[in-house]
Amino acid sequence: MNAKKEHEDLFFRAFHSSLTAMAIACAATHQFLEVNRQFERLTGYHCDELIGRSAEQSGLWDVNEVRETLEAVGEVPEWEVRLQRKDGALRDVLVSIVVVKIGDTPCWLFNLLDITERKQAEKALRNNLNGLAQEVQQRVADIESFVYAVTHDLRAPLMAIEGFAQALLEDYGERLNEKGQDYCRHIIRSAQRMHQLIDALLEYGQMLYRDMPLQPVSLDQALQDALQLLGAYLSQKAAKVDVSPSLPEVIANHTVLVQVLVNLVSNAVKFVPPERSPCVQIWAEKVNGWVRLCVRDNGIGIPKEEQDRIFRPFARLHPTSSYPGVGMGLVIAKRGVERMGGRIGVESEPSKGSCFWVDLLPAPSQSQQR
Numbered sequence: 538m539n540a541k542k543e544h545e546d547l548f549f550r551a552f553h554s555s556l557t558a559m560a561i562a563c564a565a566t567h568q569f570l571e572v573n574r575q576f577e578r579l580t581g582y583h584c585d586e587l588i589g590r591s592a593e594q595s596g597l598w599d600v601n602e603v604r605e606t607l608e609a610v611g612e613v614p615e616w617e618v619r620l621q622r623k624d625g626a627l628r629d630v631l632v633s634i635v636v637v638k639i640g641d642t643p644c645w646l647f648n649l650l651d652i653t654e655r656k657q658a659e660k661a662l663r664n665n666l667n668g669l670a671q672e673v674q675q676r677v678a679d680i681e682s683f684v685y686a687v688t689h690d691l692r693a694p695l696m697a698i699e700g701f702a703q704a705l706l707e708d709y710g711e712r713l714n715e716k717g718q719d720y721c722r723h724i725i726r727s728a729q730r731m732h733q734l735i736d737a738l739l740e741y742g743q744m745l746y747r748d749m750p751l752q753p754v755s756l757d758q759a760l761q762d763a764l765q766l767l768g769a770y771l772s773q774k775a776a777k778v779d780v781s782p783s784l785p786e787v788i789a790n791h792t793v794l795v796q797v798l799v800n801l802v803s804n805a806v807k808f809v810p811p812e813r814s815p816c817v818q819i820w821a822e823k824v825n826g827w828v829r830l831c832v833r834d835n836g837i838g839i840p841k842e843e844q845d846r847i848f849r850p851f852a853r854l855h856p857t858s859s860y861p862g863v864g865m866g867l868v869i870a871k872r873g874v875e876r877m878g879g880r881i882g883v884e885s886e887p888s889k890g891s892c893f894w895v896d897l898l899p900a901p902s903q904s905q906q907r
């Protein structure tokens with residue numbers, strides 16, 4: 538046996554023992570010359586029904602669709618075909634074709650992978666996901682309109698309470714004694730606080746549900762925007778804010794990041810004893826693959842055992858008379874940071890100031906993007 542014959546023998550043994558469906562057709566006539574057992578099983582035809590006929594004649598596929606590629610480069614690595622079996626059933630198949638020479642005859646070697654189940658599973662999964670996404674969207678819309686309705690309905694009587702207490706004080710104030718006037722002022726303050734609580738709840742609801750596309754965001758820009766929003770408050774408090782230059786880019790949502798920074802910086806300025814001028818330092822550092830943004834203050838600090846609690850709704854360590862607020866700022870910040878794939882925490886000691894940190898993923902660097 539010469540070497541060529543030996544190779545061909547080896548090839549045919551591999552061909553017939555292969556666990557994937559394979560067939561060989563003459564490149565000139567398209568007629569099948571050989572098919573293996575798996576090919577018969579996949580198509581439902583016996584080899585006698587296939588050999589001497591082309592795939593087109595057998596109703597399997599039309600090779601003309603890929604003929605140009607085949608002739609140009611001698612192979613088609615992946616061609617998706619829906620073929621009809623002898624019993625009429627349709628199968629989705631991935632076909633690879635290579636041009637080979639058997640003896641002196643140029644032939645096509647077909648290799649077939651049945652992907653029907655895979656495609657059905659993919660389709661079912663896609664339908665499920667679409668259904669699920671629609672359901673989630675519907676629920677979010679329901680919750681949003683519920684929250685809107687509730688807060689709207691709460692505000693109307695609240696405005697009446699506040700307005701009438703105000704009118705009472707203005708129009709009938711002289712008929713009330715000091716105690717009566719004080720009650721009116723108390724009603725007005727409580728109504729105003731209720732407005733703040735509703736605002737905070739609305740803001741929190743938005744942080745939970747609103748669409749939050751993430752992309753590379755400049756920390757420099759976000760901080761600049763946050764400080765601009767806080768401008769009047771910072772000058773009223775005579776606060777000094779030091780920001781280290783050239784902060785990196787992070788993966789975030791600009792609007793949400795600005796809101797997080799507003800909450801952290803305003804707290805850093807707010808929770809400072811009245812006799813001290815607020816002094817805030819802001820910088821970023823790399824920590825285990827994260828970009829850590831730090832906001833350090835010279836304020837009253839937070840005892841260790843309270844440091845978890847302050848991230849929970851309505852948790853406040855001080856009466857509003859000494860430090861105003863509703864206790865939702867950090868909860869809102871935490872939710873926002875978590876939805877941007879990050880985390881938030883604090884290091885602090887009473888009377889030694891606090892350092893709140895936010896970890897976010899770094900944006901891919903310019904050189905990586907290219």
Ligand code: ADP
Nearest residue numbers: 804805808838847853854862863864865866867
């Ligand atoms: P609010 O500022 O409306 O009270 P937050 O959720 O922002 O609500 O903060 C919750 C509590 O955490 C505050 O009431 C305060 O006791 C504590 N806290 C937050 N930030 C600081 C800070 N920088 N220094 C000291 N205490 C803080």
